[in-house]
Amino acid sequence: MHILVIGAAGMVGRKLTARLVSDQGLNGRPVEKMTLVDVIKPDHPDGFNGTVEALEVDVSEPGQAETLIASRPDVIFHLAAIVSGEAELDFEKGYRINLDGTRHLFDAIRLLNGEDGYKPRVVFTSSIAVVGAPLPFPIPDDFHLTPLTSYGTQKAICELLLADYSRRGFFDGIGIRLPTVCIRPGKPNKAASGFFSNILREPLIGQEAVLPVPEDVRHWHTSPRSAVGYLIHGATIDLERIGSRRSLSMPGVSATVGEQIEALRRVAGEKAVRLIRRKPDEMIMKMVAGWAPGFEAKRATELGFTAEQNFDEIIRVHIEDELGGQL
Amino acid sequence: MHILVIGAAGMVGRKLTARLVSDQGLNGRPVEKMTLVDVIKPDHPDGFNGTVEALEVDVSEPGQAETLIASRPDVIFHLAAIVSGEAELDFEKGYRINLDGTRHLFDAIRLLNGEDGYKPRVVFTSSIAVVGAPLPFPIPDDFHLTPLTSYGTQKAICELLLADYSRRGFFDGIGIRLPTVCIRPGKPNKAASGFFSNILREPLIGQEAVLPVPEDVRHWHTSPRSAVGYLIHGATIDLERIGSRRSLSMPGVSATVGEQIEALRRVAGEKAVRLIRRKPDEMIMKMVAGWAPGFEAKRATELGFTAEQNFDEIIRVHIEDELGGQL
Numbered sequence: 001m002h003i004l005v006i007g008a009a010g011m012v013g014r015k016l017t018a019r020l021v022s023d024q025g026l027n028g029r030p031v032e033k034m035t036l037v038d039v040i041k042p043d044h045p046d047g048f049n050g051t052v053e054a055l056e057v058d059v060s061e062p063g064q065a066e067t068l069i070a071s072r073p074d075v076i077f078h079l080a081a082i083v084s085g086e087a088e089l090d091f092e093k094g095y096r097i098n099l100d101g102t103r104h105l106f107d108a109i110r111l112l113n114g115e116d117g118y119k120p121r122v123v124f125t126s127s128i129a130v131v132g133a134p135l136p137f138p139i140p141d142d143f144h145l146t147p148l149t150s151y152g153t154q155k156a157i158c159e160l161l162l163a164d165y166s167r168r169g170f171f172d173g174i175g176i177r178l179p180t181v182c183i184r185p186g187k188p189n190k191a192a193s194g195f196f197s198n199i200l201r202e203p204l205i206g207q208e209a210v211l212p213v214p215e216d217v218r219h220w221h222t223s224p225r226s227a228v229g230y231l232i233h234g235a236t237i238d239l240e241r242i243g244s245r246r247s248l249s250m251p252g253v254s255a256t257v258g259e260q261i262e263a264l265r266r267v268a269g270e271k272a273v274r275l276i277r278r279k280p281d282e283m284i285m286k287m288v289a290g291w292a293p294g295f296e297a298k299r300a301t302e303l304g305f306t307a308e309q310n311f312d313e314i315i316r317v318h319i320e321d322e323l324g325g326q327l
Numbered sequence: 328m329h330i331l332v333i334g335a336a337g338m339v340g341r342k343l344t345a346r347l348v349s350d351q352g353l354n355g356r357p358v359e360k361m362t363l364v365d366v367i368k369p370d371h372p373d374g375f376n377g378t379v380e381a382l383e384v385d386v387s388e389p390g391q392a393e394t395l396i397a398s399r400p401d402v403i404f405h406l407a408a409i410v411s412g413e414a415e416l417d418f419e420k421g422y423r424i425n426l427d428g429t430r431h432l433f434d435a436i437r438l439l440n441g442e443d444g445y446k447p448r449v450v451f452t453s454s455i456a457v458v459g460a461p462l463p464f465p466i467p468d469d470f471h472l473t474p475l476t477s478y479g480t481q482k483a484i485c486e487l488l489l490a491d492y493s494r495r496g497f498f499d500g501i502g503i504r505l506p507t508v509c510i511r512p513g514k515p516n517k518a519a520s521g522f523f524s525n526i527l528r529e530p531l532i533g534q535e536a537v538l539p540v541p542e543d544v545r546h547w548h549t550s551p552r553s554a555v556g557y558l559i560h561g562a563t564i565d566l567e568r569i570g571s572r573r574s575l576s577m578p579g580v581s582a583t584v585g586e587q588i589e590a591l592r593r594v595a596g597e598k599a600v601r602l603i604r605r606k607p608d609e610m611i612m613k614m615v616a617g618w619a620p621g622f623e624a625k626r627a628t629e630l631g632f633t634a635e636q637n638f639d640e641i642i643r644v645h646i647e648d649e650l651g652g653q654l
Contacts, residue, residue: 091437091495110418132571144469146490146572153491157484163473164480168418244459245473 001026002033004068006059006105007079009038011184012125015228016077021048026075027236037068038080060101065108072112075121075235076171078105084129085191087151098154106161110170122162122173123234126247128220130156130177133290137218141249141299148290159247166239166246174234175247179295179307182221183318192287196221199257200264200315203272204327212281215258218293222252223317226307233305241303251307253314254294263311267319268327328353329360331395333386333432334406336365338511339452342555343404348375353402354563364395365407387428392435399439402448402562403498405432411456412518414478425481433488437497449489449500450561453574455547457483457504460617464545468576468626475617486574493566493573501561502574506622506634509548510645519614523548526584527591527642530599531654539608542585545620549579550644553634560632568630578634580641581621590638594646595654 003020007013017036025031033051036042041056059065059080069076080101087094102124112118129152130145147153159175166173184197188209195212196219202209222230230250242248255263265273297305308314319325330347334340344363352358360378363369368383386392386407396403407428414421429451439445456479457472474480486502493500511524515536522539523546529536549557557577569575582590592600624632635641646652 142471144471145487147487148494148571150491150495153487157487160472160474160480160484160487164477167475168477244475 001029001031001075002035002071002073003031004035004037004073004076005042005079006037006068006077007081007125008036008042008054009040010079011186012178012181012224012227012231013038013042013077013079015224016079016231017042017045019228019232021045023232026232035068035071035073058097058101059105060097062104065104066111069105069108069112072118073120075123076105076109077123077231077235078102079125081125081151081155083191084127084149084151087154088149091150094150094154098151099157102158103161106165106170110165113170119169120171121235122171123231124158124162124173124175124247125231126155126159126175126177127152128177128179128249128292128295130159130247131292135292137293138254138296139249139292139294140296142245163244163246167244172239173246174237174239174242176230176234177247177249178227178230179220179222179250179252181224181227182314183223183322185224185318185322192284193291195284196257196260199276200260201318203264203275204268204315204319204323206275208275208277210279211257211276212279212284213257213288214280214285215261216256217288218254218256219288220252220254220292220294221311221314222250222307223314225317225321226252230305237303245299248300248303248305249295249297250305251297251301252295253308253311255311260311263315266312267315328356328358328402329362329398329400330358331362331364331400331403332369332406333364333395333404334408334452335363335369335381336367337406338513338551339505339508339554339558340365340369340404340406342551343406343558344369344372346555346559348372350559353559362395362398362400385424385428386432387424389431392428392431393438396432396435396439399445400447402450403432403436404450404558404562405429406452408452408478408482410518411476411478414481415476418477421477421481425478426484429485430488433492433497437492440497446496447498448562449498450558451485451489451500451502451574452558453482453486453502453504454479455504455506455576455619455622457486457574458619462619464620465581465623466576466619466621467623490571490573494571499566500573501564501566501569503557503561504574504576505554505557506547506549506577506579508551508554509641510550510649512551512645512649519611520618522611523584523587526603527587528645530591530602531595531642531646531650533602535602535604537606538584538603539606539611540584540615541607541612542588543583544615545581545583546615547579547581547619547621548638548641549577549634550641552644552648553579557632564630572626575627575630575632576622576624577632578624578628579622580635580638582638587638590642593639594642
């Protein structure tokens with residue numbers, strides 16, 4: 001089996017690659033080859049016995065998708081995107097990478113499908129940004145898509161393309177609407193949503209973190225481990241069961257910031273909680289007000305997608321996967 | 328005021344142009360210039376005192392939209408599209424005309440907006456094909472978009488673009504989801520939906536028509552006159568009231584084929600009804616089963632969009648507008 005990961009150098013891409021290596025296969029079949037692609041050259045994964053091709057490629061550039069697809073990978077994970085904040089600041093770049101890049105990929109597959117019936121599984125990462133305020137809680141699976149950012153618009157458009165290209169039989173597509181990934185490993189970054197991770201990750205290693213919003217802010221989370229789990233499951237399930245609505249809101253943990261902090265207290269004690277410094281930020285508060293508080297994710301749950309049950313579990317996953325299993 | 332109509336040679340485009348001429352203006356302002364554009368050269372309208380530019384242009388070709396927009400029209404009606412059946416048969420043409428053509432237009436406006444703040448009203452014709460079965464009756468305004476055709480996918484994508492470009496302030500956009508236009512004037516055509524018009528239009532002039540579906544088939548209709556009315560109203564209403572959801576399901580008449588026939592009987596008598604010949608067509612029956620039975624259209628109604636109340640009225644509009652007012 002040959003797997004192509006586009007966006008392999010990102011956090012989720014690296015964890016997905018590592019999981020494919022440790023699983024030694026996908027859907028009961030051994031993985032002989034992985035093609036890992038990103039705008040910066042992805043690292044070779046440790047411990048993989050098969051062939052690895054690591055390429056520095058921008059799929060939004062004309063012709064690049066065709067080249068990648070020419071070797072006919074069996075499964076394509078398309079994770080490449082620029083993030084919400086950047087897509088909002090640079091309108092043209094957002095549409096070029098997040099929309100045109102995806103469309104080029106889909107069209108390259110369609111043309112090969114027309115030649116010889118090539119029909120890979122395509123797992124596309126969408127986002128909860130496809131919905132926009134006012135939002136109910138929980139948000140039902142069939143809630144209308146009214147994105148309020150260019151990023152969310154681009155993801156919603158790609159969901160529509162994925163559904164149409166799948167309906168026409170060009171590939172077997174599934175869209176995975178990722179919750180906010182928490183706890184993101186690494187250093188604090190400037191993403192407006194970064195604080196959801198920062199207020200747990202930094203105190204867990206004895207460092208201060210800034211909380212810019214009130215404790216009653218509710219949001220929708222999943223661990224990096226579960227995010228990778230959705231992608232693997234999406235690559236293996238029987239798509240006959242999914243019907244014409246190809247993009248699914250994933251299960252996750254809906255929690256207020258206060259609930260996140262209580263979980264931190266239970267897992268790491270009062271001394272960790274004391275490292276959270278309140279510093280209200282009006283701009284972040286305003287942005288967060290339009291974000292999704294949580295989804296029903298009924299269809300995805302019925303289809304066997306799973307996530308953590310609460311934030312204690314999300315924190316423990318972080319301790320296991322990032323901190324060697326202990327504080 | 329300068330008005331640009333893209334898709335001016337089509338049935339709705341011609342009626343819109345005629346209405347603008349007979350109104351002698353738009354929103355209380357005189358129309359000095361009309362630019363009429365289509366892939367075949369539109370006719371000059373009768374009785375217009377201002378300047379008319381009639382152009383044979385395909386806006387999906389690179390650079391054409393920029394040229395059209397360079398004269399900075401105040402209002403742009405974008406009606407150009409290839410129809411559902413053709414978009415399904417010719418995948419690439421459908422995406423090129425219905426998606427890329429619209430995006431080129433929107434981008435041409437965006438670039439001028441960046442130069443000097445040019446910000447026209449853009450009235451985009453969408454379609455009830457943006458929703459797909461299973462459908463409730465009536466379909467609420469916030470029903471999720473799950474198009475089951477490439478045409479519906481292209482319209483839904485353009486609705487998302489319209490909303491994002493409007494949100495960013497590049498133009499003032501409004502999307503009008505047209506019901507099936509009935510009674511379409513002219514000759515019977517090969518569109519799968521053609522029979523809805525044929526079974527009324529042909530008997531009204533003493534000719535036979537074929538009915539390929541059972542009488543309990545329910546669908547969603549509006550007259551050509553009301554369709555033009557939506558576009559005019561969409562060009563003039565205060566868009567502050569519309570919020571972030573820029574595309575509206577229009578009011579219309581929900582009727583079964585049996586109810587259409589009863590209306591024909593009331594207006595034109597039994598002899599007209601006797602000209603309808605039943606000839607079941609499995610393929611058309613299957614297609615029609617997925618079509619919209621009717622919409623709530625609550626938001627559009629609150630915003631002042633209006634339609635006929637029943638099919639008697641739709642037939643009378645046809646007699647007035649197409650048959651000189653009498654049978």
